[in-house]
Amino acid sequence: MSNHKPADPSQYYAEFVKGIWKENPVFVQVLGMCPMLAVTNSAMNGLAMGCATTFVLVCSSLLVSSLRTFIPKQVRITTYIIIIATFVTMADYILKAAVPDIHKELGAFIQLIVVNCLILGRQEAFASRNTPVRAVCDAAGMAIGFTFALLCLGATREILGSGSIFGFSLFGPNYEPWVIMILPPGGFLMLGMILLFFNWLQQRKLRRRRIAGRGVTT
Amino acid sequence: MTEVELTISSQRAEPSPFRLIATLGVAGMISGLALSSVYQITDPIIRANNQRELEEAVLEVVPGAAGMQEVVLTNAEATKTIYAAYDGDDLFLGYAIEGSTNEGFAGQIRLIYGYDPSIKRVVGMKVLESLETPGLGDKIKKEKNPAFAAQFENLAIEPTIVVVKDGKDQDNEIDAITGATISSNAVVDAINTENKSWLQYLPATPPAREERDLTNEEDREAASGEGDDAATDGGGE
Numbered sequence: 001m002s003n004h005k006p007a008d009p010s011q012y013y014a015e016f017v018k019g020i021w022k023e024n025p026v027f028v029q030v031l032g033m034c035p036m037l038a039v040t041n042s043a044m045n046g047l048a049m050g051c052a053t054t055f056v057l058v059c060s061s062l063l064v065s066s067l068r069t070f071i072p073k074q075v076r077i078t079t080y081i082i083i084i085a086t087f088v089t090m091a092d093y094i095l096k097a098a099v100p101d102i103h104k105e106l107g108a109f110i111q112l113i114v115v116n117c118l119i120l121g122r123q124e125a126f127a128s129r130n131t132p133v134r135a136v137c138d139a140a141g142m143a144i145g146f147t148f149a150l151l152c153l154g155a156t157r158e159i160l161g162s163g164s165i166f167g168f169s170l171f172g173p174n175y176e177p178w179v180i181m182i183l184p185p186g187g188f189l190m191l192g193m194i195l196l197f198f199n200w201l202q203q204r205k206l207r208r209r210r211i212a213g214r215g216v217t218t
Numbered sequence: 219m220t221e222v223e224l225t226i227s228s229q230r231a232e233p234s235p236f237r238l239i240a241t242l243g244v245a246g247m248i249s250g251l252a253l254s255s256v257y258q259i260t261d262p263i264i265r266a267n268n269q270r271e272l273e274e275a276v277l278e279v280v281p282g283a284a285g286m287q288e289v290v291l292t293n294a295e296a297t298k299t300i301y302a303a304y305d306g307d308d309l310f311l312g313y314a315i316e317g318s319t320n321e322g323f324a325g326q327i328r329l330i331y332g333y334d335p336s337i338k339r340v341v342g343m344k345v346l347e348s349l350e351t352p353g354l355g356d357k358i359k360k361e362k363n364p365a366f367a368a369q370f371e372n373l374a375i376e377p378t379i380v381v382v383k384d385g386k387d388q389d390n391e392i393d394a395i396t397g398a399t400i401s402s403n404a405v406v407d408a409i410n411t412e413n414k415s416w417l418q419y420l421p422a423t424p425p426a427r428e429e430r431d432l433t434n435e436e437d438r439e440a441a442s443g444e445g446d447d448a449a450t451d452g453g454g455e
Contacts (some may be wrong), residue, residue, distance in 0.1 A: 041352075041444060070241070071241060072233040072237055072238055072241060073232065074238055075238045075242055077242055078242060079242065079245050082242070082246060082249050083245070083249070084243045085249070086249040086252055086253060089235075089253055089256075090252070090253065090256045093256050093257060093260040093261075093264070094256070094260060095265050096260065096264050096267075097259075097260040097263035097267065098263075100264075100267045100271070161352070162352075166223075177353060179351075179352055179353035179354075182352050183351070183352065
């Protein structure tokens with residue numbers, strides 16, 4: 001297993017960076033679509049959801065990878081769920097106490113972080129098989145990638161749907177907001193367009209690499 | 219190396235049921251302990267937030283109000299807590315009454331409104347919680363559309379409040395928001411329902427201001443300055 005090689009800082013860096021772009025949980029893996037569509041009607045909500053998810057994902061990964069030798073594999077999923085649910089409930093209380101207005105906007109979706117497949121997925125696929133440091137690097141990268149995606153969607157929907165960003169008006173009072181963008185259908189439309197854009201980027205990169213590769217061999 | 223051996227041996231040997239139960243039991247216990255400590259810390263803050271939010275809403279729907287106190291009403295079936303609002307000199311201004319309805323376009327609407335018994339009129343209204351459509355139904359909120367909420371600032375309630383569509387010309391009429399008749403109706407219904415069930419149980423004379431809430435600094439200063447005449451004049455309306 002790769003985790004018993006001597007520690008190499010660049011390796012940790014690679015684990016961290018891959019989640020932000022190359023294996024972005026939303027744009028590439030298409031995970032965690034429920035909060036992605038439900039809470040991104042403004043940039044602030046997207047950011048708050050991203051922060052809550054980051055807290056849960058990083059803490060759970062750290063704990064799961066530290067305890068990975070103690071947890072019998074027959075009850076591992078149950079134990080992961082207990083760990084995740086504990087951190088989610090903590091995040092819920094803390095948000096309620098610190099930023100009640102945002103908590104009200106996000107509503108039940110904070111509790112629903114428990115069932116975000118991105119989090120359980122990282123525990124099962126990565127944290128339970130790697131050292132705590134690597135697991136935290138991976139979790140932080142994935143969480144930042146997820147937050148970045150939420151922020152992208154939230155910002156574009158808020159700009160089009162309310163004519164503002166983080167509550168600051170952009171286009172002045174004469175802008176007629178494109179209300180559909182902050183309603184649920186707008187979430188699907190915008191997510192579709194963003195996925196289209198990222199797929200196009202990826203394919204373009206592949207094509208360029210192929211052309212470049214051909215250039216070298218001939 | 220030892221870590222590898224440990225992993226392999228713990229995965230290969232079938233763990234006893236006791237081991238499984240113990241793992242889950244310990245996990246649950248630690249989780250419970252962690253959660254109750256976080257709860258202990260955050261609960262007072264959450265309560266204070268809710269209280270402050272309520273107080274702000276009460277002071278907003280009764281114009282000129284500076285303080286409030288709870289009044290409990292009782293009828294045949296239930297009890298309801300409403301809030302009496304007072305100005306800076308502890309003179310009674312009116313009540314703030316919470317109402318809610320499930321008849322909104324998208325589920326529940328919770329609101330609070332001010333009522334002045336001396337003139338029998340609604341004097342203010344604030345939506346506390348709603349899921350109405352942005353751009354249409356959410357115009358019932360003051361911050362989205364001040365014109366609708368402003369109609370509740372001097373509104374006769376007898377015989378009932380009525381929603382009209384082509385301009386109000388009576389004191390007890392509310393002009394519906396264009397394209398959001400259902401939301402407009404829901405707000406008015408919530409107020410009518412509360413009026414019907416509770417206004418007859420209001421105390422005959424408004425309650426006098428009791429001892430001040432000494433939790434925040436401003437009040438404490440005011441109380442020490444005024445001495446004992448704080449609770450004497452309340453029914454002067």
